[in-house]
Amino acid sequence: MSPSVTAAPGAPVVDLDLADLRRDPYPAYAELRRTAPLAWVPSVGRHLLTRYDDIVRAEKLTEVFSSREQDSLLLRTVGPNLLREDGPEHRRLRAAAEPPTRPRQVRDLWAGAFEKNAHDQLERIAGRGEADLIADFAEPLAAANLALVLGLRNATADDVSGWSRAMMAANGNYADDPGIWLRAEEATRAIEAAVAEVAETVRREPDGSVISSMVHAADPVDLAEIQNNVKVVIGGGVNEPRDVFGVGAQALLLRPDVRERVLDEPALWKRVFEETARWVSPIGMYPRQLTEDHEIAGVTLPAGSRVALVIASGNRDDSVFERADAFDIDRPHRPHLAFGGGPHFCMGAWVARHEVSALAWPLVFSRLKGLRVDDSAEDRMEGWVFRGLTSLHVTWQSA
């Protein structure tokens, strides 16, 4: 089924400026939820689905809302992979890749090394008294942890975050910039070489990593498939934990009352994590393509229609979360949508929860005395497909 790049008949058409969305998409989402919960947005080339209940319904109706989106830039960048598969093909890849990211494995196999990575990254900056916690801490930490879980012992944290950035740029390269394609190609070739080397080693000596798990899967996965899936994990496993870390850290730094409570009662870090992911979702939306005609939010979408499930909007839906625009760790527990839902539910959820809420935040807030935001810097959030702080400048007493 080739994708349809026009509005479904009867769908409201809403013009949104992409630069505005990148700056702050939330006012536009609030308006869409109120007046056009399914709207064709020409600048995006998709229908945006923005209410919580509709998104949850779509996530669970996978026979209709297919992940096999045609002509996706992601497919061009990394080739076929689990994120863009449905049904048995998806299950085969997911079953092969998932075991190392399950919570017990995180606890038993990775937690110790994650903790060491966090200490190492922090020691590099602890004496300086000031840093950009995004570039100098959260990003290299997320990359180092990801390299570990994947099994890429032949890659540095810098390699992984460089590859991640090159691929992310290509996934958003709607302007067809040849330089961006070239850098993504260099990154994917480097990943392929690194994965091939590791696959060879773990074939003889399994090490519990994602690559090892895929090499030894009961239902076989070939090398090209392993390479592509590792690319997807690298493309989407660095910035999300980094962004949750940054947004949550800033929220606490600006709210000394909340910060104090959390430091007194570390069990609350978990709430901080879930509330941060709800409040500013690191992945704001993801695409689906309809396999058949289907009515949702008052519009009948024809087969082939392209839809964006805007989970960042669902997470601010007032009908589910009271005063949804506020960061509030005491709100009633309701399931947020930040990790997606259904068969593609984030494979790294337990990894991200542990590395950020059990390790990175508690370490930074206890180790760096007198930690505060640097008022002279202007840190801002940016993005709507992915959203987070572009920097977080802080100071502390280094003596």
Add this chain to the structure above:
Amino acid sequence: MPTVIFQLPDGTQRKVTAESGTALMRAAVSNGVDGIVAECGGNASCATCHVYVDEQYTERVGPPTDVEEEMLDFTAAERRPTSRLSCQVPLSDALDGLVVHVPEEQV
């Protein structure tokens, strides 16, 4: 077709009928039973479809599967000996009349 009773935390109950072979989670979700979140859609990877099997039925329902076992350590509400992930419990005629208790919290 087996019938299941979901005992909700607010004291009310929901009675649901489903085909044999349907997962208990699926029976709850397709009938809009509150409190069964099931974020991962039945893949045993989210721990948000937790239920307590009523003591009378634990033997008939049986113990958790291997993948489920570890995930039960990470449920939002406390794990008890009767805890199961409802996505890993297939309904059958032998389970007709099954009573399960939905916990206060899934997230």
